[in-house]
Amino acid sequence: MSIDSTTPAPVVSARGLVGHFPVRSRGLTRRVTGVVHAVCGVSFDLYPGQTLALVGESGCGKSTTARLLLNLIRPTAGSVRYGDRELTALSQRQWRPLRRELQLVFQDPYASLDPRMTVEAIIGEPLRLHGRYEPARVRELLDLVGLNPEHANRFPHEFSGGQRQRIGIARALAVDPRVLVLDEPVSALDVSIRAGVLNLLADLQTTLGLSYLFVSHDLSVVRHLADQVAVMYAGQIVDAGRADDLFASPAHPYTAALLSAVPVPDPRRERARSRIVLDGDLPNPVSPPDGCRFRARCPVYAGRLAEAERVACRDFAPTLRAGPGAAQVACHYPQTAPTTV
Numbered sequence: 001m002s003i004d005s006t007t008p009a010p011v012v013s014a015r016g017l018v019g020h021f022p023v024r025s026r027g028l029t030r031r032v033t034g035v036v037h038a039v040c041g042v043s044f045d046l047y048p049g050q051t052l053a054l055v056g057e058s059g060c061g062k063s064t065t066a067r068l069l070l071n072l073i074r075p076t077a078g079s080v081r082y083g084d085r086e087l088t089a090l091s092q093r094q095w096r097p098l099r100r101e102l103q104l105v106f107q108d109p110y111a112s113l114d115p116r117m118t119v120e121a122i123i124g125e126p127l128r129l130h131g132r133y134e135p136a137r138v139r140e141l142l143d144l145v146g147l148n149p150e151h152a153n154r155f156p157h158e159f160s161g162g163q164r165q166r167i168g169i170a171r172a173l174a175v176d177p178r179v180l181v182l183d184e185p186v187s188a189l190d191v192s193i194r195a196g197v198l199n200l201l202a203d204l205q206t207t208l209g210l211s212y213l214f215v216s217h218d219l220s221v222v223r224h225l226a227d228q229v230a231v232m233y234a235g236q237i238v239d240a241g242r243a244d245d246l247f248a249s250p251a252h253p254y255t256a257a258l259l260s261a262v263p264v265p266d267p268r269r270e271r272a273r274s275r276i277v278l279d280g281d282l283p284n285p286v287s288p289p290d291g292c293r294f295r296a297r298c299p300v301y302a303g304r305l306a307e308a309e310r311v312a313c314r315d316f317a318p319t320l321r322a323g324p325g326a327a328q329v330a331c332h333y334p335q336t337a338p339t340t341v
């Protein structure tokens with residue numbers, strides 16, 4: 001996906017990323033019996049100071065994409081460019097200085113903080129690792145994420161879920177990254193405190209000029225933060241473009257279904273809307289179907305297409321290309337208006 005020519009060069013560009021995992025038999029031999037096609041040819045650009053939201057239901061390959069980007073998993077194929085460097089070709093040693101610039105914030109603020117370490121030690125750890133430790137910097141970071149610097153000697157269990165996620169964000173920010181990969185950063189949090197953490201992320205982005213790859217299964221979470229959205233289905237991006245365009249007029253029936261589940265604040269409009277309920281589950285990633293992977297759950301395929309039109313969906317995998325609106329879409333029959341079947 002790309003935007004118009006006046007936009008600056010991307011900070012990170014992924015091209016044709018593939019992430020496959022071997023399936024092994026039980027027992028001693030551990031023979032490879034199949035392959036999980038977790039990520040199958042994903043491409044996107046992340047622009048400076050912007051948020052790209054990677055959205056899709058559980059198991060579609062979002063976290064694997066995030067980990068491929070950070071070289072936490074070696075890609076089976078594809079490229080990740082960061083500035084003028086190709087990240088997939090780097091050894092662990094070559095990666096070390098770059099780790100500072102691309103940081104990961106985990107989903108679960110309970111599991112990702114060591115309960116035996118004080119907040120001072122947690123946030124100080126990356127600073128020490130990079131030879132930049134100063135107690136004042138830890139206090140400054142706590143203040144930056146809206147926590148009381150006086151609480152630096154407390155342990156994670158003394159904080160609420162939202163506060164712990166703020167600690168995780170402070171830890172990621174300690175070494176002055178340019179890019180944050182946020183893997184479902186608020187989905188483990190109570191709905192009532194999500195907005196606070198999302199607002200903090202928005203403020204930090206403005207203040208520090210950060211670029212975010214924001215992974216979420218929930219379009220409503222990314223609605224106010226995302227500049228660009230890429231919708232994933234069964235290891236592939238099926239819809240991609242500016243968030244405003246995608247929300248206003250989703251071209252892919254899967255995006256339309258995801259959006260139909262997002263509540264709208266106006267009660268009258270909310271009552272008038274129809275929800276698109278998708279039957280079934282994601283296809284088995286070990287043997288993804290030929291043709292369009294969404295076909296078996298697609299309300300357009302099932303409800304609107306003539307038999308002759310369905311042949312394309314069965315026989316040819318749609319690739320991401322210019323859709324009827326401003327977004328790119330991988331669908332043989334993209335929608336020009338919100339889908340209601």
Ligand SMILES: Nc1ncnc2c1ncn2[C@@H]1O[C@H](COP(=O)(O)OP(=O)(O)OP(=O)(O)O)[C@@H](O)[C@H]1O
Binds near residue numbers: 022064
């Ligand atoms: N290490 C692994 N070995 C084998 N299969 C894996 C591995 N990691 C992920 N998978 C599989 O790859 C597919 C994509 O998983 P992934 O975690 O990337 O999806 P996701 O969209 O992030 O879902 P979730 O939000 O539940 O994490 C799933 O079928 C998952 O079971």
